[in-house]
Amino acid sequence: MLRAIVRASLAHPRIITALSVLVAVLGASALLNARLDVFPDFAPPHVLVQAEAPGLDATQVEALVTRPLEGLLAGTENVESVRSTSSQGLSAIQVVFGRSGDPYRQRQVVTERLAEAGGLLPAGAGPPLLSPLSSSMEYLVHFGYTSDRLSPIELRDLVRWMIKPQILAVPGVAQAQIFGGASRERQVLVDPFKLLSAGLTLEDLYGAARRGTELIGGGYIETPTQRIVLQAQPAGATPAALSQAVIAVRNGSALRIGDVATVRDAAEPSFGDAMIGGRPGILVETSTQYGANTLEVTAALEQRLNALVPALALQGVQYHPALLRPASFIETAIAKLRNSLLTGAVLVVLLLLLTLRDWRAALVSFSSIPVALLATVWILAGVGISLNTMTLGGLVVALGVVVDDAVIDVENIMRRRRGAAHGVDIRRLILSASLEVRRPVFYATAAVAVAFLPILMLSGLQGSFFRPLSIAFLLAVGLSLLIAMSATPALCAIVMGGHVPRAEAPWLTRLKQRQRRVIEWLHPRPGWVLATLLVTGAAGAVLLPLLGARLLPDFREDYLIAHASLRPGIALAETARVGRRIAERLAAIAGVKSVAEQIGRAENGQDPDAPNKSEFEVQIDPAQGASAAHIEASIRAVFDDFPNQLVEIYSVLAERIGETLSGESASFFVSVFGPDLDRDDAVATDIAAVLERLPESGAVRLKVPPRQPELRVELRPGELALYGLQAAEVLQTVNAAYHGTVVAELSQADRSVPIAVRIATGDATPQAVGELLLRARDGALVPLSAVASLDMVSARSLIDHEDGLRRQVVVVNPKTADQAGYAEAARRAIAQHVRLPPDVYLRYGGAAQAQAAAAHELLLHSAAALVLIVLLLALGFGYARHVLLVLVALPSTLIGGVAAVALTGGSLSLGAMVGFVALFGMAARNTILLVSHYDHLVTAERQSWNLATALRGAEERLTPVLLTALLTGLALLPVAIQMHEPGHEIEGPMAVVILGGLVSSTLVSLLLVPPLAAHWLRHARS
C-alpha cells in the first residue's frame, strides 16, 4: 500500500501538490477561525442544585432540605458523585456525572428528579434551582460599577434591570452573578405597638399587602365601532399608595397599612457584598456557556459593555472593566506561542538552507511541515476540538516527528541524486529513495503512535486534559506520514526534476569523519558501550522520580485569586470593613492594576459562600514589570498583617482545575467521613496537627469551619399552651421580625419588586429578641421570652456531604513542587500518628492524588504499550536481536531529558511526562531507522555485515538524524527559552525535555548503537 501511495503521488505530482496547497489553505482558514480556549473542557458534566431555605440554620437545612434532595438525586444514572453543603439558609448540591454522558440529557434527568421535591421541602423553602450549564473554566469576564451619585439600591437596580439583560443577550453568556449594592425591597415595617393597638394580626397585614399590589386584568369594553381595553393598574405601585391599602374597617373607619406600618423601599437582607478598588460597588461575574468560544464571547460582551459606558457616565456610574478576564491569558499565550513557533520556523528554514545548501530541497522539506500541521488544525476544527494549550502542545510535541518526516525523504533523495548517473529517471529515483525509508518510517511512526496510546487512554481529569493533546499529536504524525508519502515525493518530482544538488556541506563531512573515529574506537569495547547504555538508562529511570512530580505547572496569568476566610458568624459589614483595608493595601503593591473583592454569595450564585468568606481578584499589570511570583509574595505579606484571615492564593486556572478535580481548590486534602460530626472534627484536627508538623505543609485548615454563635430559640410547649399560642405562629413572627416575610411581588414594566413585611425591632442585640411580642389567639400579647428559652450556643455554620455522608476535610497547599512526594509523606505520617474510630474513614484527594492516580494509570498502560511496541518491532524487523538492540538503546536517551529538566529547575509535570513519551518515540525512531538501514544495506545493497557496513550505515544516517535533531531543536528552542512566559507552561517543559533528550538520543543512535550493532546484529544474508 505504501508503494501504491508513493507511485500514485509521483504519477500525478501537480494534482497532489495542488491538493496539498488546498489543504494548507483550508487549514489556515480553520486556524484563523478556530475556537480558541485556555484548556479543553476538562470538567466532568455537572449540575449545581441550590435551594434557599430562609431562616433555617445549617443543621436544619441539612435535615430538612439537603437530605431529601440528596435522596431524590441518589441513584440517578451515570452519577459519579454528589457533594453538598448545607449552610445558613442555603442548600447547595453538586451532582457530578461521568464524562461519557451528554450534559444536556443529564441535566434533564436531574430536572425530572427534582420535580418531585415540592412536597418534601419545608414551608418557606424555595424550589430547588439548577445553575446554567457552563464551561469548565466557568469564568468569562468579571467587571464592576461604582458610583458617587447613585445609592447602593439605585446602582444595583441599574445593573440588575438595565445591564444584566444586555449581558445575558450576548450569545455564549450563561450567567451573570451580581455581588454588592443593595437589592431593592418594598418593606412594610410593622410597628408592633400600633398593630396591637389596632387589634390586628400579621396575617391581616400580609393579606392587605398582597391585595394592595395585586394586578387583575380589566377586560375591555366594546362600542359599536371600537374595542377598548381596560388597563388596570395595581393600586399600591408606590410606597405612598401601598400605605393607603386598607387592612380592615372598624366602626366605619378604614384601617390602612400606613396606620400600623411604615412603607418604604429599602435593602433586602444581604448575603454578599462587593468592593471595587476598596470602594463599595457592584461586581458582575459572568460565565460562559458550555462549548462557547471564550475569546469570541469575551469580545462580544466587552463590545456590548463598552457601548453602555457613555450613558452610564452621564448617570455618574464608573465602569471597571476586566477585573478578571481569562481571555487575556488566552490572547497572551496564543500570541507568545505563535511568536515562538514563527521564530522557530525562521530558524528551521535557515538551518535547512545551511545544511542542505539547496533552496529546492529546503523548500520541499520545509513546506511539508506547515502542511501537516495546518491539515491537523483543519481536522481538529472539523471535529469540534478547540485550539488550546493542550492541542497546541500536541502539535509542538509532534514537531520532532513531522520535521523528521520532512527531512528524511528529501535527504535520502538528495543523497541518491548526488550519487546517481547523469540522465537517471528522476521519478524512479525518487520512488526508490522514498520507498527505501518508507517501511521503517512507517513502523517507527507506528511505534511512536503506540507510545502515545497510554496518554490517549488516561481517564478522569488527566484524560480530559491530555486526550486532545494525544489526538492532535497522533493526527499530526499520521498526516505527516501521509504527506511524506505523497506531497513530498510529488513536490520533489516537480522542483527537483533536472536539478543536481550540490555536494554535502563540508562540516557534515567532517562530522562523519569524527563519528567514524569514535565508532572505530568503541567497536573493540562493546562491554563499555553496553555498560554505558545500561548505566545511563538505569540512571535516567532512577533519577526521573527524583525530579518531583506535579500535575500542572504554575500558569503565568495576569490575575491572582486570594480566597480569604474570617470566622463564620462574622458580620457582613465587618468582612467588608476588613476587606476594604486589605484592598487598599493590595492596590498599593507595585504591579497591581486592580483589586476587586466579592464577599459571601450572590443570589443563586455558583458558590454557596457565607458572609465570612471573600475572594480578592487581583489584576497584575505586566507592563509594570513585577513578576506574578513577586506580587504573590507581596500579597501574602499584606495578608500577614491580617492574621484573622485564612488565605489561599491561586492563579485562576489552578483554582478552576482544583475545584473541578474534587470541589477543592487546594492541591492536597484528606476527607474524613463519619456519621458523628464532632468525632469527624476530632479526627480532622488530629490529622491537621500531624500535617502541620510536615515541613512542606503550607496553609493547613479544616474546610468545615469552626462553630458560629447562634441564639437558640427553643419553644416551651407548656407555656405556649398557657397563652394559646401555636408553635408555627411564633416561628412565623420571629421570621417576620428577623428576616421578613415576602408576601407579594410587585411587577412593573421591566422589573419586579418583592413586598416584604417586617416587624420593626428596637435594637439588634440578643437581649432584644426575647422582648419580641407575640399575639396569642385571645389577643393577649406575650413576649417571646415567656414562651421560649433563648440561649446562646455554638452551632455549626456549615455541613459538608459527599455521596450523602457527612465529612470534614483537611485542606493543605503544600509549599513544595513535588506534590506527589508530599502526598505520600502525608499519607505515611497520618497512618503512623492518627488512630481512627471504627466508623470513621479517610479519603485522600487533590491534585497530588490525581497525579499519583494518573502516574499509576500511565505506568499500567505504558507497560501494555511497550509490549505492543515490541510486537510491532518484531513484525517490522523479524529479528529478536534487532528488537533487543532498540530496547537496550532506548532508556539511555532519557538521561538527556532528565538532565535538561534538572538544569532548568523544573519538575515532572504531566507536560514534561508527555515530553518524555515523545522523546521515547523519537529516539525509537532514530534507532529503528538506523537498524532498518543496516537491513537495507545487507539485503538490498548486498553488503556483508561487518564494521565497515555498520560505519557506512551510521555515516549515511548522520545527516538525517542530525538534521532532524537540529531542526526540531531550533523549532523548539524559542519555546524552551520562553518556558517561563505565559502560554509556554505546558509546552515549555515538553520542549526542554525533548531538547535535552535529542542530545542524548542523537549521541546514542549515532555513536553507541553502531559499534554494538556491528557485534550484535545478525542478518539472514550475512
Add this chain to the structure above:
Amino acid sequence: MIRTRRLALWACIVVLPALALADADDDDAPPARAPGAGLALTSAQQEAVGVAVSHPVKGAGPRQIEAYGLVLDPVELVTDVGRLAGSRSAARNAAADAGRVEGLYKNGANASLKALQLAQASEIESQATADAAAATFFQQWGPVAALPEREREVLITSLSEGRAVLVRADVPGRHALGAMPSKALLSVDGIGVAARLLGPVARTMPDLQSAGWLLEVDHPPSGLGPGARLRVTLAGADVAGLLIPTAALLYSDDGAYVYRQKTATSRDGKTEFAPATVKLLTPVGDAWLVSGLADADNIVVHGAGVLWSLQGLGSFSAAEEEHD
C-alpha cells in the same frame, strides 16, 4: 528540601546514580509551633486591621423599661370615686339606721325584731357594697386611692376639666414590677412628654398579660384623649457602671464579653488581648453601661470582630504560616 534534592540529583548524575536515592525524611522535621496560639497582634497588624483600644468611661444611667400606655377615661375614675363615696355613705347610713332601729328595739319602742333584722341586713349589704367598691377602686385606681384626700380631689378635678390625663403603662409579660421607676416619658407622635408616676396598678390587663403603673400627665397635648395608646419609657433608678460602645461587645454562650488588652506584651513583642466577660446593665444611646471591668482597662473599642475571628480560627492562622 527541593534544593537538597537538586544537589543530590546532580551529585547522582555526575558521580554515582545509586547514591541519589537518599530521601530526606519528613519525620526529622522540627516540630511546628504549638496550636492555639494566643490573641496577639503586632502594632503593624493592629494598624492594618484597625484595632483601637480605649478606657471605658465611668457612667451612670437609669435602667429603662419600654411599656405600652393607654390613656384612661376620667369618667371611669369619677364614676368609681362616686361609686366608692356613695357606697361608703350608704354603708354609713345603713349602719346608723341599724343602730337606731336596734336602740328602739332594745328600748321596746316602736321597733319590731323584724325591722331590726332588716336594718342589720341592709347595713351588712351596704358595707359589702362599700367594701367591693373600695376593692375595685384600689385594684383599678390604687395609686389614686393612695393619694391624700385633698390631692385626689385636685387630681379628679384636673382630670374632669381636661387639664390632666391618667395613663396606664403596661409592661407585657411582666407579672412582677420590681422597683418603682423614677421617671416616665410618653411618646406622643414622636414627641416626648414627661409624666408623673403615681404608683403600680394592682390589676393585670388581660389582653397584655401585664402589670402596670399609673401615670399622670399634666397639661397633656391637645387631642390626647381616653383610649389612645402610647409608647412609654419608664426609667428606673440610676445604676453606675462603665460605658463601652456597642461595637466593642460580643456575645457567646457565656454571655456578653469584650476584648481587654493585657498589660504585658508577649515574648515576641506582640500586644496580647483576652476576652473579658461583662454584665450588661443598660443601654445608653450607642453604648452600654456594663459592670465587670475596671476603668483602667484598655478595651478594644474598634475592630473587636478581628480578634473574635482570630480567636475562632485558632491554630491554623495565616499569620503563622511561612510562605515561600
